[in-house]
Amino acid sequence: MKVFAHRGASGDFPENTKSAILEALKVDVDGIEVDIQSSLDDYMVIHDSWLDRTTSGKGRVSNFTAHELSKLDAGNGEKIPTLQQLFDWNNNKSLLNIELKHTFALERFVAQLEQNIEAKKISKANILVSSFDHHQLQWLKNKLPWLKIGALTSSIPINYAKFASDLNAYSVHADKTFINKAFAEDAKKRGLKIYAYTVDREEDIALMLEYGIDGIFTNYPARTKAYLLSLQK
Ligand code: G3P
Numbered sequence: 001m002k003v004f005a006h007r008g009a010s011g012d013f014p015e016n017t018k019s020a021i022l023e024a025l026k027v028d029v030d031g032i033e034v035d036i037q038s039s040l041d042d043y044m045v046i047h048d049s050w051l052d053r054t055t056s057g058k059g060r061v062s063n064f065t066a067h068e069l070s071k072l073d074a075g076n077g078e079k080i081p082t083l084q085q086l087f088d089w090n091n092n093k094s095l096l097n098i099e100l101k102h103t104f105a106l107e108r109f110v111a112q113l114e115q116n117i118e119a120k121k122i123s124k125a126n127i128l129v130s131s132f133d134h135h136q137l138q139w140l141k142n143k144l145p146w147l148k149i150g151a152l153t154s155s156i157p158i159n160y161a162k163f164a165s166d167l168n169a170y171s172v173h174a175d176k177t178f179i180n181k182a183f184a185e186d187a188k189k190r191g192l193k194i195y196a197y198t199v200d201r202e203e204d205i206a207l208m209l210e211y212g213i214d215g216i217f218t219n220y221p222a223r224t225k226a227y228l229l230s231l232q233k
């Protein structure tokens with residue numbers, strides 16, 4: 001079962017910051033998940049559309065420029081990273097899962113993605129773009145047929161993973177509390193990977209193994225990897 005660092009190694013470092021991302025890379029995760037919001041003029045690595053919970057700022061991310069946002073503290077004196085910084089820090093070994101939150105001007109996102117893939121020789125197989133906004137995913141897949149897309153859900157849909165097959169997705173990313181064996185098996189039957197978020201406790205990890213889940217998003221990637229390794233002994 002693959003281990004993805006959720007918002008970086010966010011259990012021990014401020015979520016979606018440089019330290020959380022670099023720590024995740026250091027422990028050699030299979031993938032890193034980060035969240036993207038649009039500012040007035042750029043894409044920022046931050047989970048909420050509001051600044052209040054995770055930064056020293058107040059208000060909507062989308063009401064500020066990247067320069068204005070760069071003055072804020074995102075925890076332990078760190079800054080809110082830009083999407084470009086994320087590409088700069090990426091080691092091209094782990095999968096980079098970019099979760100699009102409140103994002104707009106997707107043409108610019110596509111251009112920036114393609115430019116970085118070209119300039120930094122990033123393997124296309126190492127990029128996975130996910131979203132709860134399936135319209136956004138559909139638009140992206142039409143634009144970039146090679147792109148791996150991950151369809152997020154926090155429910156057990158009536159036709160299980162059909163919605164993701166319809167999107168021609170690579171993977172389904174499901175809330176661990178709304179996932180079961182039938183859902184997992186349906187995803188697999190359709191040739192989709194199924195990943196669960198956010199899985200930190202050993203009992204939940206064991207349950208995901210039982211369901212045959214392909215990967216989990218965890219806030220504690222080092223601890224989770226060590227636990228999975230201990231099960232193999
Ligand atoms: O991408 C998996 C998970 O991060 C989705 O929920 O709210 O943590 O972004 P959230």
Ligand code: MG
Pocket residue numbers: 033034035099
């Ligand atoms: Mg997320």
